Amino acid sequence: MFIGIFLIITWLVLLVRYPAKAFPISLATLFGLSLVGLWVVWLDNREANQLARLELRLNYAPEQCPADRPLRVSLNNGNKVPLVELQWRVAAYAPGDTANLAQNLYSAPRYRGPGELQAGAQWQDCLPMPPLRSGYRPQTLEFRAEHLQGSFSN
Template structure:
C-alpha cells in the first residue's frame, strides 16, 4: 500500500515538473494498461461463453439410477476443445417458481466431472441429491447446474 502511494506521488511530481517527457510516457503506460485490461475482459467473456454453451440436463430418474443416487445428469461438450475440469452446484426448483429449494450451507457439495470430456462427447451418470428443504418431494422438482467453474484444454 505504501509503495503504491509513493509511486503515485512520484509520478505526479514528475508529471508536473517534466510534463514534456512524462506525459508521453504516461499516455503510453495508460494505453498498455487499457490494452491489457481489454484482453483480460475478452478472454473472460470467451471462457464464460464456452461454459454457457455446455448442455447440462438434470432430472430425477428412479428408472435409470439407483436409489442412493437418483439424480440423472447428461453433459454434452459442443466445443472444439476438450473439457479438462468442471465443477458445479445443483439448485432445485418447483416448476414455475423462483425459490431455490436446496438447503444452503457453507459446506454444500460441489459436483465435478470425474474425467476430461472430449470435444463433441456426452457424459452421463447418476448423482446423489443435494439436501432439500423439508416438505418437498425430490421427484416433483426441476434441477439446474449453477456456479459452473471449468477449464478447457489449452486455455
C-alpha cells in the same frame, strides 16, 4: 491502500514537475495496461461462450440410478475444444417458482464433471442429491446446474 495512494500522488507530482518526460511514459503505461485489460476481458468472454455451449441436464431418476445417487446428469460438450474441468452447484426449483430450494451448505456435495471430455462427446452419471428444504419432495422439483466454472484446452 496507502501504497497505491502514494504511487498516484508521486505520479501526479512527476507529471506536473517533469511533463516532457513523464507524459510519454504515462501514455505507454496506459497503453500497456489497456492491452492487458482487453486481453483479460477477451479471455473471460471466450470462457463464458464455451460454458454456454455445454448442454448440462439434471433429472431426478431414482429408477435409473442407485438409491444414494438419484440425480441423473447428462453433459454434452458442444465446443470445438475438449473440456478439461467442470464444476457447478445444483439448484432445485418448484415449477414456476424462483426460490432455490436446495440448501447449499458447506457439507453439501460438490459436483464435478468427468475430467476431460472431448469435443462433441457426451457424459452421463448419477450424483447425490443436494440437501433440500424440509417439506419438499425431489419428484416435484426441477433441478438446474448453476455457477458453472470450467476450463477448456486450447
